[in-house]
Amino acid sequence: MKIPVRAVFLALLCAVAAPALAADPANPDAIDAETLTEIAGTLASDQFEGRAPGTPGEDKTIGYLIGRFQALGLEPGGVDGSWVQPVPLLHTQLGKPETLAVTVKGKTTDWKYPTDAYVSTLQPKDVAAIDGAQMVFVGYGVDAPERGWDDFKGQDLKGKVAVFLVNDPDFAAKPGEPVAGKFKGRTMTYYGRWTYKFEEAARRGAVGALIVHETEAAGYGWNVIESPGGENYDVVRDPKDVTSVALQGWISGEAAQKLFADAGLDLAKLRTQARTAMFKPVSLNATMTAKIPVTQEVVQSQNVLARIPGTMRPDEVVMYGAHWDAYGKGAPDENGKIYRAGANDDALGIAGLMEIARLMKADTPPERSVVFAAWSAEERGLLGSETYANAPIYPLEKTVANLTLDILQTAGKAKDVILVGKGQDTLEDDLAKYAAKQGRTVTPESLPERGLFYRADHFSLAKRGVPVLLMMGISGATDLVDGGKEAGQAWVDAYTGQCYHQACDAVSADWDLAGAVQDISVMYAIGADLAASDRWPTWKDGSEFKKIREESAAARE
Incomplete structure (x- = not known):
């Protein structure tokens, strides 16, 4: 694959080196809110043209992501030792x-x-x-x-x-x-x-x-x-x-x-x-x-994958995921904006992915491998993650878990964390454990009838039996420290009613990323724990996916 020189230069210019020391995974101060804002703002800028698959905006995005992973010291995690996996799309x-x-x-x-x-x-x-x-x-x-x-x-x-x-x-x-x-x-x-x-x-x-x-x-x-x-x-x-x-x-x-x-x-x-x-x-x-x-037409796109190899069980994989794509160019809004660039959906999730990668790389090398996937074409039907799940680079039966970040809460510090898909698998118990370390509780999503559990990239892995956990800020009214659930619902209503998939989904001076930092920290802690153990999360009784996972049990014995 040929990466545009301009994109590589931009990637190296913006990349952040890993610190010398690791941080307590349960400490929300370990995640840098300024870095989250910088990455999200860069990806949502006009230079990236709305990050639509198969466009010049994709070329710039792929180069930027690879550059950041390289600067953090991660290894290529894609096909044949590359950073990418091809995602050909029928449009x-x-x-x-x-x-x-x-x-x-x-x-x-x-x-x-x-x-x-x-x-x-x-x-x-x-x-x-x-x-x-x-x-x-x-x-x-x-x-x-x-x-x-x-x-x-x-x-x-x-x-x-x-x-x-x-x-x-x-x-x-x-x-x-x-x-x-x-x-x-x-x-x-x-x-x-x-x-x-x-x-x-x-x-x-x-x-x-x-x-x-x-x-x-x-x-x-x-x-x-x-x-x-x-x-x-x-x-x-x-x-x-x-x-x-x-x-x-x-x-x-x-x-x-x-x-x-x-x-x-x-x-x-x-x-x-x-x-x-x-x-x-x-x-x-x-x-x-x-x-x-x-x-x-066939549109050529790509997933980006980076890897930290495991020291003891490198064939066992803890996977983090977020999607890099957005909706590209559209009709001008009332402010003349033409790019639907998804600063929160999901440039901020990509930023969280990068921060977790930074902390993972700075920490003690994991016993299991940790893979970071930046998926293409989520907005077109989860097709980047579906492409991976159809032709996995790392065997799904030995993929320990998939932890996905997709739309994070930007309204400030919260007393709770929202669980999407209650009763599906034991990762919800991990979520409760590490939320408690931050003094927070777990609140189930408020509108489970909308099926958000089936509408993000983790689902491509879930339906093949991989235990999953989704962090999604719009899945319920979080109990904000400042304003409580009423303020949390007001944020959800404002974002989904005005800026979801619209040009106004942009980095804003009104963003308060303290809550996003909490959520990213919890996801980091869960993955770090799994990467340092021999524990296998499981599906709970009543889940549609328990039987699928059980069919590959011998591979994990």
């Missing part, structure tokens, strides 16, 4: 539909795009087409043997369009219903995520996958559904591994209601039936036809 963009319609009992209804239905494609074709495919309602579309649940009951979906309900079978369950609590109640499981439903449709050979939108169950309105504008990304796959689904997406609640009514079906009653284990798929006696032009 698709739908044009104006020539046809997008459903036919019920001989009557054809044209769906308005994207008002009635929003779709995209992950197939590398110039036209996304479905030719009169039968439509089948599959309830929540869950196949969970460990929970005694199978919505498909042997239904053949090959060549058909699967229609799903959003979220889990027990999301809307009333007290006393047999399903209540079977899928963690209001806390979303992986089976409730739209990604799982699309993947399950493809595994069963469907040509289309549509989810009926409900704002409460989805956690967001239709405006969020249609915001990508027909664009999608995927990893570049071998032809035999390309999804069978030509179009995937959502049906608005109104369009779904009309579709079911035209078919002589009561959607409300079917929702209730779908909350029982006895549910069976229902033919809609309808067909779907679509023909939509597609612009496609």
Whole structure:
């Protein structure tokens, strides 16, 4: 790989050398807030052009990251002794539909795009087409043997369009219903995520996958559904591994209601039936036809990986991760800013990664190897980490844990730390231990029904069985020393409502990184402890990923 000279120069100019002495991992003063601000500010500057994959901004970002890791004294951790892992991405963009319609009992209804239905494609074709495919309602579309649940009951979906309900079978369950609590109640499981439903449709050979939108169950309105504008990304796959689904997406609640009514079906009653284990798929006696032009291209991107080798068990790996990418160039905001550069999402996480690397390198050499991954294409669907998980450089069965930083709290020192994914694995016990050393408690995320546990890069490793822990500041209202939970919620509301994925996500004089420093320090302490031990974190009973990890137990004995 050729790194631009300008980017290398900038990297070396900005890099910070490691100190001579290590710090107490539980001491928040070990993390330098000024360095966090400097790194985040550099990556979010106009010079890096919003850090979109496959752009000149990526070239500068990759050079900057490599330069900093080099200056800290870390080793290359990428492919064949390099600093990087290639991440080829399929980028698709739908044009104006020539046809997008459903036919019920001989009557054809044209769906308005994207008002009635929003779709995209992950197939590398110039036209996304479905030719009169039968439509089948599959309830929540869950196949969970460990929970005694199978919505498909042997239904053949090959060549058909699967229609799903959003979220889990027990999301809307009333007290006393047999399903209540079977899928963690209001806390979303992986089976409730739209990604799982699309993947399950493809595994069963469907040509289309549509989810009926409900704002409460989805956690967001239709405006969020249609915001990508027909664009999608995927990893570049071998032809035999390309999804069978030509179009995937959502049906608005109104369009779904009309579709079911035209078919002589009561959607409300079917929702209730779908909350029982006895549910069976229902033919809609309808067909779907679509023909939509597609612009496609392969975008070349890269993950950056650095390594501190272990002294006793170098084949066992503790991994830290954060994503370097943001959204690149967009329409000017009211202040004329055009770059959606993600100072907090996730330049600040990258800065935390660098500070942890600095402390790790200054400390006693770890017994296990410690790997630092700066992922590409998180904002395109966790695709940098997914690329790694598909072709891991370090065996996943001997990856001890993945610790991810993604959006940190910038509102000041806190009395607690927010846990994302309560009840998943024993790393939450480590979180409680080291938070207590700072005099803090652990508070579970406030909106578990939104499934944040499944929406950051750690998840690519989790679904392959690697125990994970996510530090994400917007997952709940933290109890701030100055202002309490009310002030914590005000910060979350302001960031998510105004600057999340917008140009105003920039380094600000209003930032108070004392809370971010606390959180980064806890993550450092957890990783340092694991790197100096022979302990293996485990998944807890009830986790979707426990069985996957258990299948590779022999490799860790």
